[in-house]
Amino acid sequence: MTTKAANTRFARFRNLEFILGALLTGGICLAVVFSGVLFPGGVDKIDLLARLTPPFVNWAHPLGTDPLGRDVLARVVAGGKISLLVGLTSVAGAVVVGVVMGLVSGYYRGFWDMLVMRFADVQLALPFILLAITFIAIVGGGLTNTIILLIVSQWVQYARLVRGSVLSLREREFIQSARAIGVRDYKILFQHLLPNLIGPVIVLMTLNVANNILLESSLTFLGLGVDPLIPSWGGMLADGRTYLQNAWWVSVFPGLAILLTVLGLNLLGDWLRDSLDPTGRTSR
């Protein structure tokens, strides 16, 4: 009886998790998409007379202005564009590479498999930030390089995940029979195996969009990521830090934007994981 009551409460909580996650993520996406309509003045309009306006005072600048008199809210929304762009494209790239590698190495095994898995070991030993420092020191920063770096550092996760599933799926009857009647390999990989293992991949993707937004912002904050002239959350925080003493809002709002966006995606990912895996085996 008590467990049943707890379960209902649990289910209600799950729905809440989804609603909150969808609201946060949806809200940020809408703000970014309609940023042109919301801020017709543009994000780089310098208004030196209004510099360092505190938030909630002047409704022309609801979140205040930065040391150059630029509107913080407009810049936060513009920064969201960069974050979403980096988050989505890097995950898309890593998924494509990782899934193909995982399918191939799990299905064919052998030398290729060993190579991919040892490569995964190497990447596990090198924390992202060290890989990033080395990579950026060599090829330089910038938007494109940041995305490439994220793809390079993350495809392994998908490859390992997919490979694990393929190893167990390939012994199952439906794959064995497909092979027996002579279905082509690429059809087995993409039409028979892929749909059966895509669930956990989607969960990982959601969580990684969140994670990559965090990573991009820390790289940019450190001056290794996106060009500081483009408004981005990490870049705004790096600027704002200098004015922490007398203009807290310049550092607070971009960080809050990161927190809320990442939280929204994490809530969705969490909800998705539990929906796809009702036994809660994988939920940690």
Next chain:
Amino acid sequence: MAGFLIKRFLQAVFVVFVVTLTVSYAIRFTGDPALMLAQGAGSVTEEDLVRIREGLGLNQPFLSQYADFIKGMFTLDFGRSFLGGTPVSQLIASALPATMLLAFASLIVSIAISIPLGIRAAVARGKWADQTIRILSLIGLSFPNFWLAIMLVLLFSIVLKWLPPSGMDGFASFIMPALTMGIILTATNVRLVRTAMLETLQSQYIMVARAKGLSETKVLYKHALRNCAIPLITYFGLQFGGLLGGIVVVELVFNWPGMGTLAFDAVASRDYPVLQAVITVLSLMIVFVNLLVDIAYGLVDPRIRTE
């Protein structure tokens, strides 16, 4: 068992080999250190550059430079910094303890918070305490570590004026950096503790312990916690890499004189013996800890060995 040990050891050696080889090779593309060194020295002729390269051993073929580097790794001689000529091992010797101290303190903070909270969540599974802890942990997972650091500075140094905003000087300067990484780690660890406890709490010896009338605290902290110590130590060990990565970033916010600050200064000035040594030392440590965890786990749980 011997086979398992050898296999794991060889894998670790392979990882170190690939990391050092890649880093040493790749780092050569960051630019000509001779040019960097010659900057500000007035007029520099091509002969000067050649002389500098010879002095640094840069005219040697790559493999012989790499061999020198590996030899240096065993004798703890990583060459000299391009800036000021300080031996790199000396720089590392002063930066590494600062970083390790921070790592250790963060781990302690995180364990101190996450074990009671994780146990609480597991006991109250599905109830409001569990949900609250879950949401808190999700919020913690979503925090950018550097922003958390900035917010702590804002609160404790600027508004309350309790703690120094940066530097490493006494216990007070320790609190915020350790708290930042401790909180970030706690977000993951609470979930790990909860999962491990949930499994343990279902076992029969817990039922027996309860049946014989032990106090709940004793059941949880003495019987249950001890039994999930092994998976927990493993998780904590495997986090080591992520922990070091996080510390590298947090160090910069707090101007902490550790490996992260050293690495970033090295990037900015193309001081590549230093950068190479920092990355090598950190990845060596991570590989070593992972190897220890693997071996410890293999010793305790024979099923891992046969895999």
